Amino acid sequence: MQWNDEVVGLWPTPIFRGQVADLSVLSHFAQAGASETATGDDFFSKDDAPTGHLRETITAAVNAHFDHLDIRPAPAWRLQGRLERLAYGESRGLTNAPGAYLSGVVYIQTPKDTEALHLRKDNRPGMLTLFDPRPGFNMLSIRNDPYRDQGLMVEPQPGLLLMWPAFVNYYRHPNLSRTPQLGLFFDVVPSDDAAEDAQSSLQWDGDVHDMWPTGLIKRRLPGYDQRNRELIDIIDEMERENPDLTTDFNVDRLQGSGHTAIDWLMANIKDSVSAYFNQIGMRYPISFEIRSWPNINRFGDYHSPHNHPWCYLSGTYYVQVPEADIDQASHEALTPACISYYDPRRGTIAYDFPPGSRSSPVYTVRPVPGALLLWPSSVYHFVHPNLSTNKRYSISFNIHLQWQEHYL
Numbered sequence: 001m002q003w004n005d006e007v008v009g010l011w012p013t014p015i016f017r018g019q020v021a022d023l024s025v026l027s028h029f030a031q032a033g034a035s036e037t038a039t040g041d042d043f044f045s046k047d048d049a050p051t052g053h054l055r056e057t058i059t060a061a062v063n064a065h066f067d068h069l070d071i072r073p074a075p076a077w078r079l080q081g082r083l084e085r086l087a088y089g090e091s092r093g094l095t096n097a098p099g100a101y102l103s104g105v106v107y108i109q110t111p112k113d114t115e116a117l118h119l120r121k122d123n124r125p126g127m128l129t130l131f132d133p134r135p136g137f138n139m140l141s142i143r144n145d146p147y148r149d150q151g152l153m154v155e156p157q158p159g160l161l162l163m164w165p166a167f168v169n170y171y172r173h174p175n176l177s178r179t180p181q182l183g184l185f186f187d188v189v190p191s192d193d194a195a196e197d198a199q200s201s202l203q204w205d206g207d208v209h210d211m212w213p214t215g216l217i218k219r220r221l222p223g224y225d226q227r228n229r230e231l232i233d234i235i236d237e238m239e240r241e242n243p244d245l246t247t248d249f250n251v252d253r254l255q256g257s258g259h260t261a262i263d264w265l266m267a268n269i270k271d272s273v274s275a276y277f278n279q280i281g282m283r284y285p286i287s288f289e290i291r292s293w294p295n296i297n298r299f300g301d302y303h304s305p306h307n308h309p310w311c312y313l314s315g316t317y318y319v320q321v322p323e324a325d326i327d328q329a330s331h332e333a334l335t336p337a338c339i340s341y342y343d344p345r346r347g348t349i350a351y352d353f354p355p356g357s358r359s360s361p362v363y364t365v366r367p368v369p370g371a372l373l374l375w376p377s378s379v380y381h382f383v384h385p386n387l388s389t390n391k392r393y394s395i396s397f398n399i400h401l402q403w404q405e406h407y408l
Helices: 023-033 049-068 224-241 260-279
Strands: 006-010 013-019 077-086 092-095 102-109 128-131 151-154 160-165 170-172 181-190 207-211 214-220 288-297 303-306 313-320 339-342 362-365 371-376 381-383 392-401
Touching: 013 049, 023 049, 023 102, 023 181, 049 077, 049 102, 049 160, 049 181, 128 160, 214 260, 224 260, 224 288, 224 313, 224 392, 260 288, 260 313, 260 371, 260 392
Parallel strands: none
Antiparallel strands: 006 214, 013 160, 013 207, 077 181, 092 170, 102 160, 102 181, 128 151, 128 170, 214 371, 288 392, 303 381, 313 371, 313 392, 339 362, 339 381
């Protein structure tokens, strides 16, 4: 692994947006949608040409989704579909599709003749909103924070095709037109027949929007060799004074110590945090406090999956990362001295996709001396066991924002 400065966008949620090529088929479904009996899940059991056109269009999008996430071979799947009507005043509350890979809609009829009502400025009748699947990620967000906006609102148009991972919650805003809103809602569900719905003569030519990625900064600090030797001496001395140093992390014993190596590290952490803010578009003065603590992991030491509450960002700087004293060729599943991050999107581990795909719910990093990692504090992470007789040294830290009025 080359350790260059890098911002990694982990676990984006792909939203596919396209258009039905033959809009003339929509009138066929508008007539069917006028019947209350047209709401079952057996929509795609029909063999007529309009249904076949929609089936092929959706199939092209599904195949593009699995290609986009490097899921090869793609799992076997089949389509379930239903025509859904929203009559005057009706809405659909927050929902998703448990047990499915993907969900989506093709809009058939999208009336715009809403009655002249005095609505709140944030009311959007007839719209569809998809919600960030990382609950609570915006709880500490401030101005220009990409995690602040938890919803993607879409204005329906006839022939518009939208598709999203089935674990994403969506909401259909109330229809305030006397004409019903009509859409073909579909789910892509697991199947025992690999060939059942996987073939299409069409190619996907719509857009793919990777929404709500989780940012991780990876850096290797310049001049770390000499500073790390100094840091080891400092941490050893601190442990002699406090044998519970590693687990006594509620007290910051590093800042203000007067050590040149500590000052060097804190300056680099500040630079990294500022670079993070700048990278994600928060280009204004942001005041923050660093609270840090050292870690010494001896043979067998690890830290179970956890996150860091009441702070904005968390990170670790690696001082010494010894090689494991085992034959890793015969223990391929072991990842000693690594750190693993877990996808914060609920529902993503429902299916076991091939290793190496972009849909993997775990992102593992093997740190090296001088490496600095920085991530949102709510992300769960696991520090793998040290399997070396030499000690592993690191310094962890949290970033606490200091409130300013211009953050709003």
